[in-house]
Structure formats: C-alpha cells, structure tokens
Amino acid sequence: MSEAHELGLRERKRQETRRAIQVAVLRLVRQRGLDKVTVEDVSRMVNVSPRTFFNYFPSKSAAFIGEAPGIPSDADIEAFVHAGGGTESLVSQLMGLLESNLRRTEADRELYQLRLEVMRENSYLFGIYMATMRDFEQDLERILIRRFLVDRPELASDRQGLENRARLYALVATATIRHGWLRWANSDGTIPLSQHVRSSFDEMYEMTRRSD
The missing domain is CATH 1.10.10.60 (Homeodomain-like)
Structure with a gap:
C-alpha cells in the first residue's frame, strides 16, 4: 500500500x-x-x-455545532480583495468567495437536517449556534474592510463609516446564506445547497436593484 x-x-x-x-x-x-x-x-x-x-x-x-460557515483559503481571500469592480457585482463576488465552503456542507444533508431539527426544538441550542455565526460575520467584516480600502482608499479617513459599511454587508451576507440553507433543508434535495444560496443572493441583489 x-x-x-x-x-x-x-x-x-x-x-x-x-x-x-x-x-x-x-x-x-x-x-x-x-x-x-x-x-x-x-x-x-x-x-x-x-x-x-x-x-x-x-x-x-x-x-453539537459542528462546522460553522468558514472563510475560504488565503488565496481566495486575496483574489476577492483585489478583484476590483469589473462587470461582476460585489455581491456576486462575495458569493463566489463563500461558495466553495458551502459545497462542503451540501455533501452531508442528513447531518445538517438533524442539527436543524434539534435547534428548532430548543432556542438555547439555536443561540449557541448563532454565536458561531457572529465569529463568521466578524471574519467577513475584516475581509470586506480590506476590499473597500482597495476599491476606495479615501474611505480610510472615516473608520467608523468604513466599519459600519462592512458590517452591513457581512450581516446581509449571513442572513442570505441562512435563507438559502433553510430553503435547501426544506427541499427534496435535488438542488444542491450552493445553488440555493446562490439563488438567495441573486434574489437579494435584484431586490436592492429594484429599490434604487
């Protein structure tokens, strides 16, 4: 061997x-x-x-918590930070950053659904899980701050505004991922998790465009 x-x-x-x-x-x-x-x-x-x-x-x-959403590799993060505007929206690029880790979860639907069932029955356990999401949000905030400073260096003069902007994007991203997860967990499983989350991001992006 x-x-x-x-x-x-x-x-x-x-x-x-x-x-x-x-x-x-x-x-x-x-x-x-x-x-x-x-x-x-x-x-x-x-x-x-x-x-x-x-x-x-x-x-x-x-x-009990298992694998909370994770941040991709350093190489993926660097690619996102320096991706620039281009023709692809920041929301779409952010989804691309997170997509590879979502595929890891969709491979074990049974484990995820079992965890979801237990959390639904006990709000305390759901609170424990959501605490890990806060760590995830903070990681995203740091990455987004770096991205915003590359795109618009002048934002460095207003640190509070920069942090608030990054926090808003991170919170919206987390909520959108959760929306996709719930759709996936309550579906028949024929469509993978990453595709459900991608659809949630697309819908959220379209909603923001219509409200402009």
Missing part, C-alpha cells in the same frame, strides 16, 4: 469518526437535552474513548 493511499484512508477514517461523534451528540441531545449529555455518553455511543473525542472537539457544544 502506498504512503499516499494510506494517508487517504487515514483521513477518511478521521472524517467518519468526526461525523459519527456529531451524529451521536445530536441524537442524544434531541433525546435528553444538552445538559444531560456527557462526553462519556457520546464516546460510548461511537465506541471511542473520551480522549479520542477531545482529539476532534474541545467540548460537547463544539461537537
């Missing part, structure tokens, strides 16, 4: 264990509530040690 093949198998096993832990947490939380689920309970269900659990997640809450 080649070293590359062995590394591939090892990574696939890691991904399977990571997913199994998340599924176990979600099923146990749905049955008992987060406060009545322990790391030991989850470990027994997945047939791993608590030590192995902590190799994947720092807490049961982190396992």
Whole structure:
C-alpha cells in the first residue's frame, strides 16, 4: 500500500469518526437535552474513548455545532480583495468567495437536517449556534474592510463609516446564506445547497436593484 493511499484512508477514517461523534451528540441531545449529555455518553455511543473525542472537539457544544460557515483559503481571500469592480457585482463576488465552503456542507444533508431539527426544538441550542455565526460575520467584516480600502482608499479617513459599511454587508451576507440553507433543508434535495444560496443572493441583489 502506498504512503499516499494510506494517508487517504487515514483521513477518511478521521472524517467518519468526526461525523459519527456529531451524529451521536445530536441524537442524544434531541433525546435528553444538552445538559444531560456527557462526553462519556457520546464516546460510548461511537465506541471511542473520551480522549479520542477531545482529539476532534474541545467540548460537547463544539461537537453539537459542528462546522460553522468558514472563510475560504488565503488565496481566495486575496483574489476577492483585489478583484476590483469589473462587470461582476460585489455581491456576486462575495458569493463566489463563500461558495466553495458551502459545497462542503451540501455533501452531508442528513447531518445538517438533524442539527436543524434539534435547534428548532430548543432556542438555547439555536443561540449557541448563532454565536458561531457572529465569529463568521466578524471574519467577513475584516475581509470586506480590506476590499473597500482597495476599491476606495479615501474611505480610510472615516473608520467608523468604513466599519459600519462592512458590517452591513457581512450581516446581509449571513442572513442570505441562512435563507438559502433553510430553503435547501426544506427541499427534496435535488438542488444542491450552493445553488440555493446562490439563488438567495441573486434574489437579494435584484431586490436592492429594484429599490434604487
């Protein structure tokens, strides 16, 4: 067996264990509530040690949340920051920046729907998840500030205005992504998540154009 093949198998096993832990947490939380689920309970269900659990997640809450929306690679960020206006709108370019990570989520519809069901039944758990979205929004804000300064360097003279502008775009982007997620989770699954989110961005862009 080649070293590359062995590394591939090892990574696939890691991904399977990571997913199994998340599924176990979600099923146990749905049955008992987060406060009545322990790391030991989850470990027994997945047939791993608590030590192995902590190799994947720092807490049961982190396992419950799973992968929150992430920011793409440094190369993708740099391309977005320096993309310029051109013929493509900033909204469309922002969607392009986020699209690759959305494809990662659409590959596991079952896990996402299970998490959504649990959050719908418990507003406290939904609040935990939304706290991670705030981290995502702050990352987007920093990226957007860089983009705005490249496009319009004069904005640097009004730091508060610059930050408010970036925050507005980040909040709208997050809400639009969530809209696409909900459409995807409540659909029959024939259309991928990234396409649902793209449609939500397109609709939002058309609404802003009509209101001009």
